[in-house]
Amino acid sequence: MENFNTSSPEIIKIQKGLRLTKTLLVSSLIAGEKHTGKKTLIKNIFPDAFWIDARDIKEVKRALELHQEVVLTNFDKSLPYNESDFFSKRVIAICDDPAIVKKKESLFSFVYLLPSLKDRPEDVKILTKIFINESKEIIGTDINISMENLDISENIKSLKKSIYKKVFSSSLDKNEIKSILYNYLYNVLDEENGYRELIEVFEEPLIKAGLKKYRSQLKLASILKINRNTLRKKIYELGID
Amino acid sequence: MSLESIDFNFLIEADINPAIIFSPDGHIIHLNSTAEVLLGYTSSKELFEIAMQYAPQTYGHKTTTMDLKYNLFLFYGITVGYENDEYIYLRLYHKPRIGSNKESVNCNTTQTDINTLIEANIALFQIESNAEITLLTDQGLPEIKIDQNRFSKLLNKSLNNFKDCKNVDISLKLIIGEYIIIKKEKYQILSLEIKSESRDSTFDNQLESLSENSFITISLNENSISLEIPFIAQ
Numbered sequence: 001m002e003n004f005n006t007s008s009p010e011i012i013k014i015q016k017g018l019r020l021t022k023t024l025l026v027s028s029l030i031a032g033e034k035h036t037g038k039k040t041l042i043k044n045i046f047p048d049a050f051w052i053d054a055r056d057i058k059e060v061k062r063a064l065e066l067h068q069e070v071v072l073t074n075f076d077k078s079l080p081y082n083e084s085d086f087f088s089k090r091v092i093a094i095c096d097d098p099a100i101v102k103k104k105e106s107l108f109s110f111v112y113l114l115p116s117l118k119d120r121p122e123d124v125k126i127l128t129k130i131f132i133n134e135s136k137e138i139i140g141t142d143i144n145i146s147m148e149n150l151d152i153s154e155n156i157k158s159l160k161k162s163i164y165k166k167v168f169s170s171s172l173d174k175n176e177i178k179s180i181l182y183n184y185l186y187n188v189l190d191e192e193n194g195y196r197e198l199i200e201v202f203e204e205p206l207i208k209a210g211l212k213k214y215r216s217q218l219k220l221a222s223i224l225k226i227n228r229n230t231l232r233k234k235i236y237e238l239g240i241d
Numbered sequence: 242m243s244l245e246s247i248d249f250n251f252l253i254e255a256d257i258n259p260a261i262i263f264s265p266d267g268h269i270i271h272l273n274s275t276a277e278v279l280l281g282y283t284s285s286k287e288l289f290e291i292a293m294q295y296a297p298q299t300y301g302h303k304t305t306t307m308d309l310k311y312n313l314f315l316f317y318g319i320t321v322g323y324e325n326d327e328y329i330y331l332r333l334y335h336k337p338r339i340g341s342n343k344e345s346v347n348c349n350t351t352q353t354d355i356n357t358l359i360e361a362n363i364a365l366f367q368i369e370s371n372a373e374i375t376l377l378t379d380q381g382l383p384e385i386k387i388d389q390n391r392f393s394k395l396l397n398k399s400l401n402n403f404k405d406c407k408n409v410d411i412s413l414k415l416i417i418g419e420y421i422i423i424k425k426e427k428y429q430i431l432s433l434e435i436k437s438e439s440r441d442s443t444f445d446n447q448l449e450s451l452s453e454n455s456f457i458t459i460s461l462n463e464n465s466i467s468l469e470i471p472f473i474a475q
Contacts, residue, residue, distance in 0.1 A: 014368060016364050017364035017365045017367075017368065020357060020360050020361035020364050021361050023354070023357060024353070024358060024361060024389055025351050025389055025390075026389045026390055026393055027390055086390065087349055088349070088351055109389070109390045109391075109393030109394050109397065110361070110365055110393065110397075111365075112365070112368070
């Protein structure tokens with residue numbers, strides 16, 4: 001059974017409601033933005049259900065004849081179904097476009113709207129912890145990373161991606177960074193991208209990190225052992241705030 | 242055959258329209274079985290007052306057309322009469338119900354634990370409502386045959402009438418002594434009542450049309466909704 005980790009009060013209510021339909025032959029619609037956890041939630045509650053793409057009506061009708069518990073994916077992109085198609089079956093339809101729920105809801109007895117991650121701060125915390133541990137284990141690092149600027153614009157997908165990237169980039173050693181730079185420079189180096197254009201790949205992160213660490217241009221210039229006017233000029237050229 | 246040999250008492254008793262005979266001080270002298278059921282939903286005092294209000298000015302009888310509603314009982318008129326000062330009688334006429342092309346009772350129905358179905362609908366309702374719910378039911382009720390989808394749609398919409406209420410009382414009980422006849426079969430009735438301090442009646446038409454497509458009778462009242470569900474055990 002797939003785990004569905006949540007402490008969002010709204011999702012807990014939805015879980016409770018869905019669990020109660022486990023023994024009923026009713027049709028349910030689960031709608032919400034992409035990557036909000038609809039599929040994981042369904043797999044957790046209905047682990048033995050038969051899954052099929054709702055766009056293939058012929059196959060869906062066949063599946064409904066053969067199985068009592070059917071999950072229909074891509075329901076927002078499917079052609080219309082009739083109420084009678086779902087009679088005496090436990091149908092769980094997934095809709096990635098909450099805006100069209102009104103058009104489809106008359107077919108279903110139970111309609112659940114999964115909130116997106118931005119409305120579930122409790123879940124962002126839980127998932128962040130899970131993804132950090134998961135990525136640290138895969139990458140084999142124990143480094144501490146900052147949890148600033150996590151991307152939840154595409155819900156769980158972008159959150160996971162941003163955490164993996166952070167953990168991966170924080171765990172790189174000098175040689176690995178050199179190797180990444182080598183591959184990058186090898187690909188982009190040409191007549192338009194010469195030394196002056198490409199040196200910023202090194203200079204910009206160096207100055208940004210230095211400013212964050214020492215908070216003063218004067219101090220940073222002395223650490224980097226360059227003239228403070230040269231540093232000021234570089235900051236201006238690179239457009240660093 | 243002489244008129245004396247006809248049992249008029251039997252005719253009144255078998256009439257599906259309620260008939261009551263009152264004494265001049267409002268006590269019931271006689272009533273038929275339909276009137277007995279009606280008195281489960283209104284008081285004899287109220288019916289006596291109606292009888293007095295619409296009684297003819299002198300001996301005889303008078304029929305008045307009026308709409309009366311007592312829970313699921315709908316009447317289109319009454320007759321009030323008296324031949325002496327010993328009694329006054331009241332007869333109420335049922336409003337005809339429009340017949341529908343409902344499918345057979347077994348079509349689209351599945352054996353269901355009605356309590357689980359109600360719990361699932363309450364759980365859905367509680368996602369959007371903060372109302373405190375009190376559910377009074379008999380957990381020992383046997384499974385019944387019901388169209389789970391249609392019943393749920395009807396119950397969902399009914400519950401949504403109380404979305405903004407503070408407290409909602411839901412009770413499910415088997416009515417004793419009343420039956421519903423579907424396709425010549427007689428069934429007991431399960432009554433589900435949802436009650437609160439107020440009710441949003443915006444979607445009453447939708448509720449009525451959902452109930453028309455099932456064997457469930459809906460009664461929409463000021464602060465409550467009643468669903469009368471045929472108790473089809475097998």
